[in-house]
Amino acid sequence: MKLAILKNSKKSTWRFLGLFILLFSVISLASCSRDDDxxxxxxxxxxxxxxxxxxxxxxxxxxxxxxxxxxxxxxxxxxxxxxxxxxxxxxxxxxxxxxxxxxxxxxxxxxxxxxxxxxxxxxxxxxxxxxxxxxxxx
Known part of the structure; x- marks a missing residue:
């Protein structure tokens, strides 16, 4: 049982990290000014x-x-x-x-x-x- 919880915890950590990187990338690209003359x-x-x-x-x-x-x-x-x-x-x-x-x-x-x-x-x-x-x- 402890092993299953530990595996799920590692998966959740990687999913969270991947989601965080994706969200950071989208925000970074969207924040570039299109009105920059x-x-x-x-x-x-x-x-x-x-x-x-x-x-x-x-x-x-x-x-x-x-x-x-x-x-x-x-x-x-x-x-x-x-x-x-x-x-x-x-x-x-x-x-x-x-x-x-x-x-x-x-x-x-x-x-x-x-x-x-x-x-x-x-x-x-x-x-x-x-x-x-x-x-x-x-």
């Missing part, structure tokens, strides 16, 4: 692939299969853009949140514009007689 995170950091170009006033470098590596600088709203294929980098570009899940560069105009959203990077940036463009996706 990527514009508030480092979500935009990473590599974007697509067409890129650079014009320095005399020479054009254009690539259909280029890359732009985006990194967030510190905890602020500034980003760096490192281009592949020998294209000069853009550093310290400041952004503001626009709408849901997107960033747009501060001081954007018809001739200078950088926009990042969930999957796309669009750049038309003109400064000091130089022009950078990108039409990239992740």
């Amino acid at each position: 990527p514009a508030d995170n480092d979500f935009f950091a990473g590599t974007y692939n697509g067409s890129i170009s650079y014009y320095d006033g005399s020479t054009t470098n254009s690539q259909d299969n280029g890359k732009v590596f985006v990194t967030k600088v510190g905890s602020g709203n500034k980003y760096n853009f490192s281009f592949s294929d020998g294209i000069s980098d853009l550093n310290g570009i400041e952004f503001k949140k626009e709408g849901d899940n997107s960033l747009i560069s501060i001081g954007s105009s018809a001739t200078s514009y950088i926009r990042i959203d969930n999957d796309d990077l669009k750049i038309l940036y003109i400064a000091d007689g130089k022009t950078w463009t990108a039409n990239c996706t992740r």
Whole structure:
């Protein structure tokens, strides 16, 4: 009789432990915020692939299969853009949140514009007689 009680006690303990782990897992997954706005995170950091170009006033470098590596600088709203294929980098570009899940560069105009959203990077940036463009996706 003692042996049967001991076996049932071990089964109950394992069942309780399994139920506890399952419940903990479900609660942990459910508590992840679905309303977490990527514009508030480092979500935009990473590599974007697509067409890129650079014009320095005399020479054009254009690539259909280029890359732009985006990194967030510190905890602020500034980003760096490192281009592949020998294209000069853009550093310290400041952004503001626009709408849901997107960033747009501060001081954007018809001739200078950088926009990042969930999957796309669009750049038309003109400064000091130089022009950078990108039409990239992740």
